[in-house]
Amino acid sequence: MRIVLLGVAVLLLTGCGAKIEPTDPGTRVTVARCGEQVSYTTPHRVVAYEAGSADKLFALGLTDHVLGYVMPPANPPVEESPWVAEYAKVRFLGDDLLNRELVVDARADLVVAGWNSGFSDQRGITPEILDRLGIQSFLHAESCFNYPGHPERHPPFEALYTDLTRLGEIFGVPDRAARVVADLRARVDAVTARAPQGDPVPVFLYDSGTDQPFTAGNQVPPNEIISFAGGRNIFADLDQRWTQVGWEAVVRARPEVIIILDYGDQPAAEKIDFLRTSPTTATLPAVVNNNFYILNYNEGISGPRNIDGLEGFATYLRTLPR
Known part of the structure; x- marks a missing residue:
């Protein structure tokens, strides 16, 4: 892709580096972000870059926390998404690459994206820069492979489960995340059981x-x-x-x-x-x-x-x- 795009719940949570804490809106929870332990408060104005980010949030039932999404032209139309109704409830924020100005103008309190495909040194929007601006960020675990220093490495599907589990912790819905992950794992198991x-x-x-x-x-x-x-x-x-x-x-x-x-x-x-x-x-x-x-x-x-x-x-x- 051109760079321009239940197991047991306790095991899932501890395996992803999350520290379980109370999750009322004023409470902080510490979750790994590409190898770094980061303290999050519950976001309410999330900006998602590309459908992979938005889909993860929608799959967890977090639409009410999402301000909107940025969808570059290469992405297929959201009308093809299983979550088309959820996309209709949030704002379309642009069809360009992710950039700092857009995030600041949106008054985002969390940005969800991958490394290089969304966050980028060259474009001046990195987790460190957003930290200094007081804007939280979430990096897809799969993209951490390209993050400086290779701080995390996950098989791709395990990276997906890791993201859902971590987002569940950040938003205070760990049980819901565990159920979503369990369903995805069961579907994968059903496929592998029938492989030629x-x-x-x-x-x-x-x-x-x-x-x-x-x-x-x-x-x-x-x-x-x-x-x-x-x-x-x-x-x-x-x-x-x-x-x-x-x-x-x-x-x-x-x-x-x-x-x-x-x-x-x-x-x-x-x-x-x-x-x-x-x-x-x-x-x-x-x-x-x-x-x-x-x-x-x-x-x-x-x-x-x-x-x-x-x-x-x-x-x-x-x-x-x-």
Whole structure:
């Protein structure tokens, strides 16, 4: 993705570095933020960047705490979201990249975003800068892999569960968060129980790029969408999030399925047409056999819709001849 996008409740909570305290509006709770213990008060004017952030809040029933969302053009329309009714209850704050002026003008008391995709040194909006302005911030645990010093590392789906658990602590709804996490885990377990047996199908995720493809390493949700469904990400050995590779590596791996990441400014149909017409990729097994699966952008970035993406891709894999 271009960077411009119940187990037991007690175990979940302690495993995520949260310290449980009373959670009335005036009470502080200490929760980990990319390796740093941060003291939070209950927010009431949250700004969410991209659908992954907003979806996590809506899934926890926190709409009343959300002021609004920032949705860059690459993001698919919110009308496609399972939480479309919740989006309608909050403000659309802009379609640009996250920036400090927007957050300050909104009088936000919490900003939820990922590192690089939302928070950015280059754009002058980081957790440290917001701390100095008295604005709280929440970083997606999955994105901590790219945070300076690599302070936290989580498998992508565990990172999603970690975020939901931490947000549950910050907003004083830990039991609700535990129920949401338990439901997501159960759905994943149901998929893995039905995964095809035998050698996993080699799968290439194509995000974008013609000279060099942009794809998913092992630190982003599509890697586990592929593996939990019964496939094998051909770049699972890359200890990266979203990264560039060479077409030669794709050709050598001979993927039998290609996942197309679909988002606003680069429709899936255009990417498929490129793969079919490029001499480099036209003879790949996946292209010859027309084995393309379209993954929605918001199923590929960290958020509750990762499980929707997993279920859809797993259903697709089970239809392929073995």
